[in-house]
Amino acid sequence: MPDTPILLREQQYHEIKAVLARLRMDSSAKVVFLVDKDGQEIASQGEVGSLDTTSLASLAAGNVAATGGMAQLIGEKEFPTLSHEGERESIHICVIGRLLLMIVFDERSSLGLVKLRSRQISNQLATMFKAVTEASNQDLDSPFAGITDEDIDSLFS
C-alpha cells in the first residue's frame, strides 16, 4: 500500500514559508525551496519568477537519491549536503531527514554563508515538519474522505 498522505495545513505552510523567508534574507539567496525526498515541492520563497520549481524539485530529489545510493555503496549512510557551483548561479542542497532544503544563490552570496545559515535553520525545519507528519497521521478529517466516484470521473470527462 502507498504511504500515508502528508497533509500540510495552511498555518503550518505559512510558518514554514516564514522560516524560509528568513533563511533567504540571512543567506542573501535568490530562492529557497523545501522539497520532500520524493520530489514534491513543499514551499518556496524568493525570486521564483519563471523558474520551473516542480521540475527543479523532482530533479533535486533524483540528485539526492542518486548520490545517496553512491554513499551507501561506499559505506556511508548518505551525503548530507550537495553543492553545485555554476558560473553565475549555484545550488546548495541540505538533507534534513526526509526533507531537502535547496538554496539557489548567485554572486551576492557565497557557499560558506549559505552552508552556515542552512545549518543553523535545519533543526527548526526538522521539528516543524515532524509536527506536520505527526498531525497527518492523526488527521481523520481528510478532504477526500467523502469523495465520490462521480468526483473522480469528472476529472476525466
Next chain:
Amino acid sequence: MTFINYASREINCKIVYYGPGLCGKTTNLQYIFDSTAPQSRGKLISLATETDRTLFFDFMPLELGTVRGFKTRFHLYTVPGQVFYDASRKLILKGVDGVVFVADSQEERMDANIESLYNLEENLRAQGYDLMKMPYVLQLNKRDLPNIIHTEDLAAELQRKGEPVVEAVASSGAGVFDTLKAVAKQVLTELRKG
C-alpha cells in the same frame, strides 16, 4: 506519497511507469505531453543517454482538474528499463502512489516482461510496498505489431491481482489515456480510504 497542501489547495500524487527496456514507457509520457494543453502540464524532463535510452528517469507533472476544491496534480515518472539500471529503478519507486506496468506484446519480449515484473515486485518490497495493495494497471503495449501474443495469453501470464488490463499502441496514443485514467482512479480511491 500523496502530498496535500491546504494553503495552495493542491494534491500531488506520484505515478511510475515500469517495464522492460524499449517497451514504450517514455512513449506513453511523450504522447500525454504532446496531447495535453500546455497549461495542464509542465515540462517533460528526460534524463536520457545520447541514444535516447532512459538513463535515470523521465518526469512530467500533469494537472487533471479539481476535486472538492483541490487541484489534482499527478507526477508521472518512468524508470530506465535496461536491466543494469536497477539501482535507479529502486530510487524512483520511493514514495510511489500508483504503478503502470507497460508490457511489450511481442513474442520475443515475453521473458523480458516476466523478468521486469519480478523486478518490480522485488523493488517495491525493498521500499516497503506490496504490489498486491498498490494501485496498479497492466498495459499491453505495441498491439499494432505483427508478432504479438494473444491478449488473453499475455494477461494470463502477467496479471497479478485482477488489475485493469489496457491494450495500447503508445506511439499512436491508443490506450494511453485509458491507462492513466485507470491508475489515477485507483490512486484517488485509495485517498478516500484515508
